[in-house]
Amino acid sequence: xxxxxxxxxxxNNEIDIVEHTEKIIQECKEINKEYNYFNTxxxxxxxxxxxxxxxxxxxxxxxxxxxxxxxxxxxxxxDSICVKDVETTAGSKILQGYKPLxxxxxxxxxxxxxxxxxxxxxxDEFGFGTFxxxxxxxxxxxxxDKERSCGGSSGGAAGLSQKLKNHIALGESTGGSITTPxxxxxxxxxxxxxxxxxxxxxxxxxxxxxxxxxxxxxxEDAALLMNVIAGHDKNDSTSLNVKAEDYEKYLxxxxxxxxxxxxxxxxxxxxxxxxxxxxxxxxxxLEEEGAKAxxxxxxxxxxxxxxxxxxxxxxxxxxxxxxxxxxxxGAAEKLEGSFNExxxxxxxxxxxEEAKRRIILxxxxxxxxxxxxxxxxxxxxxxxxxxxxxKAFKKFDALVSPTASILPPKFSxxxxxxxxxxxxxxxxxxSPNVAGLPHLNVPVGIEKNLPVGMLLIADHLQxxxxxxxGSAVEHGK
Amino acid sequence: xxxxxxxxxxxxxxxxxxxxxxxxxxxxxxHGSEEPNTRTCQxxxxxxxxxxxxxxxxxEFALKLCLALxxxxxxxxxxxxxxxxxxxxxxxxxxxQYEIPLGKKGSLKLKDGKEIGITRVHMEEDPASLIHPxxxxxxxxxxxxxxxxxxxxxxxxxxxDLASPDEARDFMKQLITVLNYLEIFDxxxxxxxxxxxxxxxxxxxxxxxxxxxxxxxxxxxxxxYEVKRQKEExxxxxxxxxxxxxxxxxxxxxxxxxxxxxxxxxxxxxLTLVEISKKWTAEIKKEMPELAQDKVKKFVxxxxxxxxxxxxxxxxxxLAEMFEKISEEIDPVLAAKWLRRELxxxxxxxxxxxxxxxxxxxxxxxxxxxxxxxxxxxxxxxxILEKLIEKPFDVNNFVxxxxxxxxxxxxxxxKYCKEAIAENPKAVGDYRKGEAKALNFIVGAVMxxxxxxxxxxEVNEIIxxxxx
Numbered sequence: 021x022x023x024x025x026x027x028x029x030x031x032n033n034e035i036d037i038v039e040h041t042e043k044i045i046q047e048c049k050e051i052n053k054e055y056n057y058f059n060t061x062x063x064x065x066x067x068x069x070x071x072x073x074x075x076x077x078x079x080x081x082x083x084x085x086x087x088x089x090x091x092x093x094x095x096x097x098x099d100s101i102c103v104k105d106v107e108t109t110a111g112s113k114i115l116q117g118y119k120p121l122x123x124x125x126x127x128x129x130x131x132x133x134x135x136x137x138x139x140x141x142x143x144d145e146f147g148f149g150t151f152x153x154x155x156x157x158x159x160x161x162x163x164x165d166k167e168r169s170c171g172g173s174s175g176g177a178a179g180l181s182q183k184l185k186n187h188i189a190l191g192e193s194t195g196g197s198i199t200t201p202x203x204x205x206x207x208x209x210x211x212x213x214x215x216x217x218x219x220x221x222x223x224x225x226x227x228x229x230x231x232x233x234x235x236x237x238x239x240e241d242a243a244l245l246m247n248v249i250a251g252h253d254k255n256d257s258t259s260l261n262v263k264a265e266d267y268e269k270y271l272x273x274x275x276x277x278x279x280x281x282x283x284x285x286x287x288x289x290x291x292x293x294x295x296x297x298x299x300x301x302x303x304x305x306l307e308e309e310g311a312k313a314x315x316x317x318x319x320x321x322x323x324x325x326x327x328x329x330x331x332x333x334x335x336x337x338x339x340x341x342x343x344x345x346x347x348x349x350g351a352a353e354k355l356e357g358s359f360n361e362x363x364x365x366x367x368x369x370x371x372x373e374e375a376k377r378r379i380i381l382x383x384x385x386x387x388x389x390x391x392x393x394x395x396x397x398x399x400x401x402x403x404x405x406x407x408x409x410x411k412a413f414k415k416f417d418a419l420v421s422p423t424a425s426i427l428p429p430k431f432s433x434x435x436x437x438x439x440x441x442x443x444x445x446x447x448x449x450x451s452p453n454v455a456g457l458p459h460l461n462v463p464v465g466i467e468k469n470l471p472v473g474m475l476l477i478a479d480h481l482q483x484x485x486x487x488x489x490g491s492a493v494e495h496g497k
Numbered sequence: 498x499x500x501x502x503x504x505x506x507x508x509x510x511x512x513x514x515x516x517x518x519x520x521x522x523x524x525x526x527x528h529g530s531e532e533p534n535t536r537t538c539q540x541x542x543x544x545x546x547x548x549x550x551x552x553x554x555x556x557e558f559a560l561k562l563c564l565a566l567x568x569x570x571x572x573x574x575x576x577x578x579x580x581x582x583x584x585x586x587x588x589x590x591x592x593x594q595y596e597i598p599l600g601k602k603g604s605l606k607l608k609d610g611k612e613i614g615i616t617r618v619h620m621e622e623d624p625a626s627l628i629h630p631x632x633x634x635x636x637x638x639x640x641x642x643x644x645x646x647x648x649x650x651x652x653x654x655x656x657x658d659l660a661s662p663d664e665a666r667d668f669m670k671q672l673i674t675v676l677n678y679l680e681i682f683d684x685x686x687x688x689x690x691x692x693x694x695x696x697x698x699x700x701x702x703x704x705x706x707x708x709x710x711x712x713x714x715x716x717x718x719x720x721x722y723e724v725k726r727q728k729e730e731x732x733x734x735x736x737x738x739x740x741x742x743x744x745x746x747x748x749x750x751x752x753x754x755x756x757x758x759x760x761x762x763x764x765x766x767x768l769t770l771v772e773i774s775k776k777w778t779a780e781i782k783k784e785m786p787e788l789a790q791d792k793v794k795k796f797v798x799x800x801x802x803x804x805x806x807x808x809x810x811x812x813x814x815x816l817a818e819m820f821e822k823i824s825e826e827i828d829p830v831l832a833a834k835w836l837r838r839e840l841x842x843x844x845x846x847x848x849x850x851x852x853x854x855x856x857x858x859x860x861x862x863x864x865x866x867x868x869x870x871x872x873x874x875x876x877x878x879x880x881i882l883e884k885l886i887e888k889p890f891d892v893n894n895f896v897x898x899x900x901x902x903x904x905x906x907x908x909x910x911x912k913y914c915k916e917a918i919a920e921n922p923k924a925v926g927d928y929r930k931g932e933a934k935a936l937n938f939i940v941g942a943v944m945x946x947x948x949x950x951x952x953x954x955e956v957n958e959i960i961x962x963x964x965x
Binding site for chain 1: 539542543544545546547548549550551578580582583584587588589590639757759761762763765766767768769
């Protein structure tokens with residue numbers, strides 16, 4: 021059942037919202053035992069919200085239903101997004117027990133529209149990872165095969181989107197953390213244009229890269245949540261002051277004449293055969309619906325994407341993580357020694373290995389003497405990449421590549437990867453993230469009982485086109 | 498590297514708190530409750546997920562200062578993160594400016610006309626305040642008050658153009674005058690802090706930095722001490738960072754400095770670039786008041802004041818404005834004399850600033866009009882002024898009621914003089930023997946009889962007429 025249909029049933033009193041929410045929470049608990057999709061299930065908040073909505077339904081409050089876009093729909097939230105009074109750790113031990121005093125902008129919007137917050141989903145610590153294994157808490161397991169990874173860093177959100185019905189997830193992407201797990205779990209994941217959704221209340225990974233976006237089992241659900249969270253927010257200086265579109269109007273809209281550029285460098289060597297085959301199936305599907313596909317060479321993004329991304333992301337992350345020092349919130353240690361000794365102890369004992377690696381990498385990259393060669397050079401390459409994309413969008417409406425070059429890997433295989441091999445898995449997704457471009461994972465097939473995802477990239481603020489194309493693939497089959 | 502020629506070389510980094518109503522990146526008030534940690538929010542506490550939003554008013558204040566200091570203005574405002582760990586930092590980085598400051602290459606003139614180069618003027622947020630309950634070194638713990646965290650600051654960095662602690666003091670004085678004219682700094686409650694770089698010829702100009710001197714009088718004290726110390730130990734001086742202990746009146750070593758601090762600056766991408774358009778700058782320029790140095794020029798050229806008088810009047814905005822209003826009705830030279838001498842004397846005596854007393858230009862105009870028309874004597878006027886400072890009243894009524902009009906009737910004055918001569922035969926005798934001073938004694942006697950209402954010069958003449 022689509023969220024839209026579900027909302028109608030609530031409005032018509034066919035579903036009791038409180039009972040339904042209780043059931044969903046129960047279901048979440050059971051799924052979680054097996055799959056570790058949640059860091060926290062916010063049972064109390066969810067039930068309070070449901071009761072509150074029920075009261076209004078019973079009192080027949082005038083106009084209550086008007087514009088309640090998410091009435092009663094279960095919304096899960098990536099753990100790095102602040103929900104008032106609900107433990108928010110961003111997957112890190114250093115934030116254990118931390119309950120924010122305020123809601124993120126996206127959460128405020130979801131609540132206003134009657135969405136029910138069911139919990140905080142598992143992720144790599146602060147978003148540092150591709151497989152959701154760099155976490156202080158449970159590691160989410162792939163809904164298709166528990167031996168395999170959900171992808172990351174929004175792994176819990178993706179897995180839950182596949183497993184739990186009548187639910188939409190809020191994910192977050194810095195370098196591919198929405199589309200990669202969406203691909204590995206066979207769901208739609210939309211990473212919006214940088215600045216389209218307010219970052220207010222998002223625990224920062226890299227400020228110039230972070231984006232909040234929707235993930236769902238259908239394009240409809242993702243578009244619906246996108247309609248709720250998109251828009252200008254004066255509390256985030258980087259929020260775009262451009263009126264948000266109605267994204268749902270792009271659903272099932274004919275795609276005849278839309279021009280697709282197939283990124284040449286994203287196919288061939290290094291891409292698993294099954295992945296390539298299914299992505300081409302997806303492209304064929306689009307062509308059958310009337311889109312025109314043509315190859316395009318985009319050398320820069322594939323060649324320099326990873327290094328550019330890691331320089332910028334790690335530099336920014338290393339400053340963002342400085343605030344976690346055990347002074348006012350989160351993990352603390354026994355108070356002794358100087359403040360420097362204390363901060364060091366808190367950070368040594370409570371950051372995970374990958375967080376430490378990125379702090380060291382990022383701090384190094386912005387030190388005098390290295391900054392020109394690393395951080396500043398990366399910023400220049402970023403501009404060149406944006407220019408290259410912009411050139412491509414003069415000719416094409418959207419670009420296409422596999423989302424991940426591999427099928428979801430087994431945890432035992434991931435263990436064998438070096439950090440650099442690990443980083444290379446993101447090769448397809450980092451570049452649109454670096455360029456701030458909206459991109460979408462579209463599930464295009466199941467191979468060896470595992471899902472394959474296709475990545476669509478559009479020009480800034482062209483989320484509508486992505487939804488139009490995603491919807492065409494979804495309904496074409 | 499600049500070639501130094503003076504015996505002492507001083508450069509200052511001055512931090513000034515701008516008196517905006519709200520903080521630099523959030524809407525918390527900059528002033529109000531002094532209860533610790535009551536003027537805070539998730540932004541100035543640096544809570545995870547919070548984001549800064551720039552206070553445009555603070556930018557306008559800083560722009561005014563840049564313009565007043567003749568700086569070149571950056572076409573874009575860019576903030577950077579200055580990273581270092583310290584318990585007064587909510588985020589363990591400070592939002593500041595680095596590569597591209599708001600203003601650069603400006604200047605400020607000292608009293609004697611010497612021009613001091615301004616290297617840069619940039620904006621940044623204030624950290625929290627740390628309270629050491631048992632003193633800086635002895636406290637087992639430190640308390641943090643975030644009320645100040647996020648207050649807007651400007652940092653003004655000078656070229657090493659100051660050649661003495663005296664010049665450094667004058668620079669601070671000129672700077673405060675500018676801040677006062679621009680009304681961007683709360684002179685009563687605002688905080689002014691400085692770091693000073695100082696070196697002397699005898700040590701080969703080894704640069705010593707003195708950190709965190711609070712208050713502008715302390716800056717001179719610290720520098721005087723440091724010059725003395727460096728001269729005494731010239732051969733031992735090393736490049737180092739010291740701190741000023743204002744209680745003991747000494748500087749002490751913080752750390753030896755082998756390398757520059759590396760704060761790993763990167764752009765703060767939570768904040769977008771703010772364009773500083775020519776139009777915006779022009780609007781701000783239009784709002785700016787005439788500054789002290791313009792006023793001096795005007796006072797000399799238009800009102801024919803002596804430069805020295807003009808400078809004293811212009812140094813204080815309130816005094817200068819009062820002078821301008823008074824000089825519309827009273828002879829400017831007379832007005833200047835009374836304001837810079839008598840008014841300043843009476844204020845100093847009462848330990849008051851002009852802005853703290855109720856007296857306004859109407860009172861002074863009434864008073865000086867009586868002086869100008871010789872209705873009252875200077876002595877009487879001074880006494881009235883003293884009373885006016887305590888509590889203002891209608892000067893004309895007061896003079897009438899207290900019968901303070903000058904004795905201008907010659908026959909009456911002659912009567913008093915004759916009496917005084919008759920009552921003081923010894924003084925008259927002394928004067929006739931050649932003791933000129935004895936005359937003053939007789940004049941004094943007349944003044945006593947008239948209760949100061951006679952003009953000494955006139956009395957003098959009458960007495961001479963009678964006894965010569």
